[in-house]
Amino acid sequence: MLFKDISIFDGGFKLHEHQYVGVDTSGRIAYIGDGAPADPDAYGEVYDGRRKLLMPGMFNAHAHAPMTLLRGYAENLPLQRWLFEMVFPFEAKMTDDDVLPAMRLAVAEMLRFGTVGFSDMYFNSDVRAQVVGESGIKCNMSHSISDFAGARYADTPFKGINDHLISAYHGAFDGRLLVDYCLHSEYTTREPIVRDVAAAARESGLGLQVHVSETRQEHEECKQRHGGLTPVQYLEACGVLDVPVTAAHCVWLEPQDIEIMKAHGATVATCPASNMKLGSGVPPIPRYLDAGLRVALGTDGPASNNNHNMFQDLYLMLLANRGVDRDPVGITPEQALTIATANGAQAQGREDCGKLEPGFKADLIVLDLDSPWMMPVTDLARNVVYAANGSDVVLTMVDGRVLYRDGEYLTIDIERAMFETQAARDSIVSRL
Ligand SMILES: [Zn+2]
Known part of the structure; x- marks a missing residue:
């Protein structure tokens, strides 16, 4: 053209x-x-x-695209109750057949609003890969790992899943699809698997997606659990930051956390709509930028946003810090656009994109x-x-x-995706 x-x-x-x-x-x-x-x-x-x-x-640095099924489902709850009482039971009923239309609808929405690539953390990864392939969009796909039992990575199904995803899809579709490792968060995993997954990512040279310091409660409870270590400090101690990390949220980073993240070249994926909608807080993005930390922008999942419209998150990111800091300067339009485009591409390891x-x-x-x-x-x-x-x-x-x-x-049957997503949502809710 x-x-x-x-x-x-x-x-x-x-x-x-x-x-x-x-x-x-x-x-x-x-x-x-x-x-x-x-x-x-x-x-x-x-x-x-x-x-x-x-x-x-736009490069959306943090998403859970199939959560399109949960758009508007769980509202007005703090993150821990939102996650454990509403989201997890709904997700337990979701199958590949439910995820397929929701994934198509999510990608359609992203394309409609100018997103060319996204970093996605979820399950049903063969279906997600299929939709990335057929739709033409770019994706760094990670299969979410949670473990409350203290298991070793090799003893869980996650190792087999990741090995399959990497061999089947890493670099697929002319490099549009890349596979990242994932740890859902400090509070949904135990130390053995955190260390093992960090080692596996390091060996393979792949990136890693993780939720970090999203709420103050999570941040403070981590310090109680791990001898005063914040989530960033704990992840560093476990070797997680030795790989290219995209850390979603980072609302509550402490000054030392900022230095650690920067020293390791980690990326903050800020999700302003989700953080404000769930009442998690407003991260001090201007301070992160002043410190030289790479910041990218994400929508998070449609259960907590409730859309994949990066222009809306861009606007909220610009305004939120000005309101909180009572500072009419804050992030400049050029900085914000760089955050939403080139920085997201770099976080995905795509040096020739953005x-x-x-x-x-x-x-x-x-x-x-x-x-x-x-x-x-x-x-x-x-x-x-x-x-x-x-x-x-x-x-x-x-x-x-x-x-x-x-x-x-041009690559998605949008009428069908909308109809089938509604039908999948109705079926899951009827079985809860
Ligand atoms: Zn998330």
Whole structure:
């Protein structure tokens, strides 16, 4: 595709107008310039970019996509009761047949709102891999591990599952699907499996997804359980931070935790909607950025958000710290957009993704600028973070392939996914 006469954000989210952007058949950005490339016919369809913005797509750094089934199911409870009294019993009834349509619906929603890749922690992993493959989206998929018995990793079913997932799917679909290890959290695991999974991840060179210091209660109870060690300090002591870690939430990090995370190159996946909806708190993201810690953005699951709309989380992230800190500066629009795009790609280990630059993978979205809330333009980045909606996305492209365009889901039967997800939800609830 050749985008013609379109506004673009470069790697630093500076605006360039009337640009040509060529995406070649390998799915990479091959040309960016003020004029047409010398060989315009080599790019296929010419896309009229007038009154449109082309920018890097969103990388959702923390999701539980099949929890789309639980959208609106468990409300108004603190995290521990929400999880143990509502979510876990519902999940115990879920099968692959339930997860399949929910996964398709989740990916459709992500594509609709401009997400090109996501990090997903859940179960039913063959089904999730199937949907990643057929839909065309990118995913770092992790199979969630919880263990309350003090078991060794090799003695649990998780080792067989992970070994299968890694051999079957790591690097599948031209590298769109990567497999990460997972520990659900400190409070849902015991030390033997934490150490074993860290060692397995280290040996394989894969990343690891984990929930960290989401609530104050969880954070303080960890310190009581582990001789004063915070979740970050405990995970470091167990070797978890020796691998590329994406730590979801990190609402309650202490100053020493920030230094440890930074020293190990770990990523904070902040989930502002989920943290505020569940009353977990507001993490001091400006302090994390000042300390040089990499921050990415996630939606968390639809049971606690209740959507996969990264534009909404972007907006909430920007505003939450300003409100809490009574500071009208906080995170800049350019920082926020980098957090939602390039930082998420880096957290996934995708060094050639997340930026609109020649040679990068064409994981791109187009926003319609022809709407009342996007005019006038003083600084387009400000309009995008404060005024735009995910529904302003009119095209989503992954690896150069258009997956969503003008209301059409080109790889997903959306009517069927919606119908089957509702039927699956109704069936599970009737059996509870
Ligand atoms: Zn989560």
